[in-house]
Amino acid sequence: MVKYNITEKKKKEAAYISALSTGLVEKIYEKILLKFVVEKKYRDPEYTAAKMAAEIGYNARYISAVVHLRYRDNFSQLINEFRIKESMYMIADKHFADMKMEDIALATGFANRQSFYSAFFRKNGMTPTEYRLRHIAKTTQNDPAENNYED
Numbered sequence: 001m002v003k004y005n006i007t008e009k010k011k012k013e014a015a016y017i018s019a020l021s022t023g024l025v026e027k028i029y030e031k032i033l034l035k036f037v038v039e040k041k042y043r044d045p046e047y048t049a050a051k052m053a054a055e056i057g058y059n060a061r062y063i064s065a066v067v068h069l070r071y072r073d074n075f076s077q078l079i080n081e082f083r084i085k086e087s088m089y090m091i092a093d094k095h096f097a098d099m100k101m102e103d104i105a106l107a108t109g110f111a112n113r114q115s116f117y118s119a120f121f122r123k124n125g126m127t128p129t130e131y132r133l134r135h136i137a138k139t140t141q142n143d144p145a146e147n148n149y150e151d
Contacts, residue, residue: 020065028066031056042082045111049075080119083108087120091128092135101128 020028035041035052044051049067052075053060067075087108090096096104105116105128120128 020062020069024062025066025069028056028058028062029070031058032063032066032070036079036082040082040086042079042086043107043109045106045109047079047109079109081123083110083116084120084123087116087128088124088131091132101132104128 032052035055041047041052049060049063053063056063064075067073067078071078071081073081087104087110090099090104090107091101099107101116102113105113108116110116110119117127120126120131124131126134
């Protein structure tokens with residue numbers, strides 16, 4: 001039984017690749033990393049390549065071309081990758097154990113629970129809830145403090 005209607009998107013060559021020099025690719029790549037890794041712009045559910053382009057001063061097509069060259073993905077797939085990685089961290093971290101999946105989805109930039117579950121399942125082959133249950137089971141087995149042995 002298929003849990004989600006997931007269709008693979010066709011891979012196509014990014015426009016403007018031939019217009020980018022190696023130096024320009026590296027410069028744009030560093031700015032993309034700054035926006036995602038440092039500023040965590042992916043947490044904004046309405047963040048787009050056009051918004052990033054306006055912030056860093058380059059054409060959105062250049063950003064798409066650099067994302068394609070460096071990550072072999074498109075912009076929306078890349079942004080979801082960052083969101084999923086952060087959500088996996090939050091799901092596995094005991095400090096967020098009481099947080100609902102919908103709250104984790106919103107905190108990491110997904111617009112709604114359904115898009116979060118679909119992207120998470122596509123990436124990991126399981127739902128976020130299944131991931132949490134598996135992680136809890138592994139942590140309990142490996143944590144001697146969880147076992148209350150009496151001598």
